[in-house]
Amino acid sequence: MQELKYPYDPDYILRKKKAIKRQLLEREGVNYITKKIAILGGSTTNDIKLILELFLLDYGIKPEFFESEYNKYYEDALFGNEELDEFKPDICFIHTTSRNILTYPDVNMSKAQVDALARDTYQRFEGCWTALFKRYSCTIIQNNFEMPYFRLLGNSDCSDIHGRLNFINRLNGMFASFAESNESFFINDINYISAEYGIKKWADPSDWYRYKYALSVSAIPDLAFNLARIIKAIYGRNKKAFALDMDNTLWGGIVGDDGPENIKIGHEDAESELYTEFQQYIKAHKDLGILLTVASKNDEENALAGLARPDSTLTKEDFLVIKANWDNKDRNIMQTAKELNIGADSFVFVDDNPAERALVLNQIPGISVPEVGEPESYIGILDRSGFFEVTNLSGDDLKRGEMYKANIERAKSSMSFDNYDDYLRSLEMHAEIKPFSPMYMSRIAELTNKSNQFNLTTRRCSQAEIESIAEDPKFITRYGKLEDKFGDNGVVAVTFGHEEDSPEGRIFHIDLWLMSCRVLKRGMECAMMDEIIAECKKRGISKIKGYYYPTAKNKMVKDFYKQQGFELLREDGRENTEWGLDLEKPCESGNIAITVN
Amino acid sequence: MTREEVYGKLNEVFQDVFDDEDIEVNDGTTSADVDGWDSLEHINLIVAVERTFGIKFTMGETTGLKNVGEMVDKIIAHLG
Numbered sequence: 310m311q312e313l314k315y316p317y318d319p320d321y322i323l324r325k326k327k328a329i330k331r332q333l334l335e336r337e338g339v340n341y342i343t344k345k346i347a348i349l350g351g352s353t354t355n356d357i358k359l360i361l362e363l364f365l366l367d368y369g370i371k372p373e374f375f376e377s378e379y380n381k382y383y384e385d386a387l388f389g390n391e392e393l394d395e396f397k398p399d400i401c402f403i404h405t406t407s408r409n410i411l412t413y414p415d416v417n418m419s420k421a422q423v424d425a426l427a428r429d430t431y432q433r434f435e436g437c438w439t440a441l442f443k444r445y446s447c448t449i450i451q452n453n454f455e456m457p458y459f460r461l462l463g464n465s466d467c468s469d470i471h472g473r474l475n476f477i478n479r480l481n482g483m484f485a486s487f488a489e490s491n492e493s494f495f496i497n498d499i500n501y502i503s504a505e506y507g508i509k510k511w512a513d514p515s516d517w518y519r520y521k522y523a524l525s526v527s528a529i530p531d532l533a534f535n536l537a538r539i540i541k542a543i544y545g546r547n548k549k550a551f552a553l554d555m556d557n558t559l560w561g562g563i564v565g566d567d568g569p570e571n572i573k574i575g576h577e578d579a580e581s582e583l584y585t586e587f588q589q590y591i592k593a594h595k596d597l598g599i600l601l602t603v604a605s606k607n608d609e610e611n612a613l614a615g616l617a618r619p620d621s622t623l624t625k626e627d628f629l630v631i632k633a634n635w636d637n638k639d640r641n642i643m644q645t646a647k648e649l650n651i652g653a654d655s656f657v658f659v660d661d662n663p664a665e666r667a668l669v670l671n672q673i674p675g676i677s678v679p680e681v682g683e684p685e686s687y688i689g690i691l692d693r694s695g696f697f698e699v700t701n702l703s704g705d706d707l708k709r710g711e712m713y714k715a716n717i718e719r720a721k722s723s724m725s726f727d728n729y730d731d732y733l734r735s736l737e738m739h740a741e742i743k744p745f746s747p748m749y750m751s752r753i754a755e756l757t758n759k760s761n762q763f764n765l766t767t768r769r770c771s772q773a774e775i776e777s778i779a780e781d782p783k784f785i786t787r788y789g790k791l792e793d794k795f796g797d798n799g800v801v802a803v804t805f806g807h808e809e810d811s812p813e814g815r816i817f818h819i820d821l822w823l824m825s826c827r828v829l830k831r832g833m834e835c836a837m838m839d840e841i842i843a844e845c846k847k848r849g850i851s852k853i854k855g856y857y858y859p860t861a862k863n864k865m866v867k868d869f870y871k872q873q874g875f876e877l878l879r880e881d882g883r884e885n886t887e888w889g890l891d892l893e894k895p896c897e898s899g900n901i902a903i904t905v906n
Numbered sequence: 907m908t909r910e911e912v913y914g915k916l917n918e919v920f921q922d923v924f925d926d927e928d929i930e931v932n933d934g935t936t937s938a939d940v941d942g943w944d945s946l947e948h949i950n951l952i953v954a955v956e957r958t959f960g961i962k963f964t965m966g967e968t969t970g971l972k973n974v975g976e977m978v979d980k981i982i983a984h985l986g
Binding site (some may be wrong): 320323325354465515516519520522527850 | 918922923924927946949950953954957964965968969
């Protein structure tokens, strides 16, 4: 919903929150995931919950909430309570602030005393996190501390160990270290967002004393939005690609009219430097695994001439796809999406022209089209929108651009073969198919939350769940990593299921089976099935059962089990199907071109 | 701004905050008369009123309000 996109109007959201919620829920065809979020507060949290709900619904996440009693975050985290135990949170958000620091240093303390106080204060929090991890295997999001709105020691408040500011910065450093070594733990950086909002306005003591809100009520949308960014990123709802306009977006001026020598880029004047900084900002996204593409109304020759300038930061090679032609941009973006095999809704379209923005926004459901404003505000708006919020940087993210480039190469080379099998053999594919291992837990969890198309049951899992399944001997788990002569695709297939002893013998139920669309039609699913069958036989299992639950996006795997030689056992009125494979009969491998392990 | 004009704007605020287009408030209206006007929603109401009229109540002003009439008195005093 456009009202919830940055830059939103916080007062409008606060005032209209009930109507906004109603409108969000009235939208049709939204493919929601449901998540249980426990808010453990050190101050009032009611409106934080209500506004967070709006942003999450907008991201396609339907939250259920547990809210601790006023300032009972510590007790609930450390000792739990019946209601929370029954609730089984997916995420615990600990909303604490500088108001929850019980004791600050005073100037009479020795250095040793201040050190001990910092340690004790920190440990009180770490105790909460450890207890929550242990009891709920949940993801934890923890506020760090905002800066105080007064400085007793003046400028020394930041440098003297007795200063509140010094103390807060120190604690924030300790929180960050914990986050660094715990993949299911995230910092909600209120230290940054309060500074951006204005510390003085953020603090608003009257809202604290009247309502026990530890921040100004008007700042709640900023807090909630920041939090929603993290949550949607955890559940794989980040955007994947940029579709960028060129003229007056990547450089100043119109390359076709002005000539490449006259566009504004480089370092010659203020405007050129501004566009250069923007190009640098865009280029830095490549390393985060964000795909760069162009959607420009231009003759291709002119577009490339703009990028070929020696002082252009972005070059032709930075882009996976360049569409510079006179077709409508929505068509070009749809085409690019198809070539890259990603959804058109995973693009962020950046264009200085409001008419182009309106067209693309109307034609492509779910695409993000920020109101970027003037060139000097491009970075601020894109950055604050949080399209690509980083949660866990995996090695795969860093290589993603290369992988897609290799895919485009593969597509080109497939055209030169008459026989598809010959093409597959020419790829020299090698797969690693093994039980879930610690190195890949975050990627596996990410795939369960991101994959929509080649996904039989669309079961979403947190990393903590994946880890507990991996340890359970009742489960068989396998990830598949695929490499070929063009490059490494990384982990692209995931499956797990559980054993059951029944009167008909030992049965294996496939709870989850998914594959990334970047390796469609390569036979990877057959190689995975071989490994599952082999493991089942080893465990004395006589039958495998597979399930298909239809969603708006997974039609492509409707007949997956049939293709794998399973028999249809049951179908209900809603096209949910159940399939069986008898392991006592011989089964044939569909894998022809992949060597395994 | 006249008292009538203040009420015109104030009714819109009430309608938005309580998501009910039929709300009409007057001097005698109290929290008991409006569905959903509890202490938590009171916070949103005050914030929305402040924003709408471009004023900022002092802390003391918002805690002891008896009815909408008193709120309107305070708004008019702030608008001066």
